[in-house]
Amino acid sequence: MNKIAPIANLDLVSIAMSKLINRQDGLPGLGVYYGPSGYGKTTTIVAVSNETRAYYVQMRSALGKKALLEKIAFEMGMRPASTVSANLDLICEQMSTSQRPLILDEADHAASRPGMVELLRDIYEGSQAPLMLVGEEMLPTKLKKFERFHGRVLAWVPAQPVTMADAAKLVPIYSPQVAIAEDLLAYVVDLAHGSVRRVCVNLVNLHEYAMLHGLDAIDRATWGTNPLYTGDAPKRN
Numbered sequence: 001m002n003k004i005a006p007i008a009n010l011d012l013v014s015i016a017m018s019k020l021i022n023r024q025d026g027l028p029g030l031g032v033y034y035g036p037s038g039y040g041k042t043t044t045i046v047a048v049s050n051e052t053r054a055y056y057v058q059m060r061s062a063l064g065k066k067a068l069l070e071k072i073a074f075e076m077g078m079r080p081a082s083t084v085s086a087n088l089d090l091i092c093e094q095m096s097t098s099q100r101p102l103i104l105d106e107a108d109h110a111a112s113r114p115g116m117v118e119l120l121r122d123i124y125e126g127s128q129a130p131l132m133l134v135g136e137e138m139l140p141t142k143l144k145k146f147e148r149f150h151g152r153v154l155a156w157v158p159a160q161p162v163t164m165a166d167a168a169k170l171v172p173i174y175s176p177q178v179a180i181a182e183d184l185l186a187y188v189v190d191l192a193h194g195s196v197r198r199v200c201v202n203l204v205n206l207h208e209y210a211m212l213h214g215l216d217a218i219d220r221a222t223w224g225t226n227p228l229y230t231g232d233a234p235k236r237n
Helices: 007-020 040-052 065-075 084-098 114-127 138-145 164-174 180-194 196-212
Strands: 028-034 055-058 102-104 131-135 151-160
Touching: 007 028, 007 040, 007 164, 028 040, 028 138, 040 055, 040 102, 040 131, 055 065, 065 084, 065 196, 084 102, 084 114, 102 151, 114 131, 151 196, 164 180, 164 196, 180 196
Parallel strands: 028 131, 028 151, 055 102, 102 131
Antiparallel strands: none
């Protein structure tokens, strides 16, 4: 299950990151990848970070400036300094020297705090290395309040809803021994409402059902009225 399917969002983010890394002198180097929960943003961005040797850090609601900088320094393999300004200098120097991108996931936690947004801008300005923020669909709106950051974004990347083509690429990973008929796959995609996560969960459910019943292929008629995962809590009987 550690394989990554080459779905459309992976291509979009790879292209955007390449644009940031290979930008011409004078162009800004910030990127923002955003979309609803379940669209596979973290999975795709981790894959892209591995491809580009980017530093990858997940933000948390409880992280202040010092804790965030310490977390980034640790990801870079450095011993954190004792102050915010010293850690900022360490990180900027490392990024400037290596020109490796920095990816900050769950960046919504920073976008609602002016001091954190300014800190991220300081990291970019001090290093001039690519910096990509990843967050929910309202992240661009939140960042719009910070013109000095917003105006430096070169690549805005909206995550796309899962498609039939994406689902077909996910089948070999999540249902490796069972062929899923097109009509059943279309049903799974329709119920997912754009969520890659829901498609993956239901492919596993279909695979387990087929294995339990000794099937090597399954279609819509065979599945019948069995429930699929929608993310909704079950109703009380």
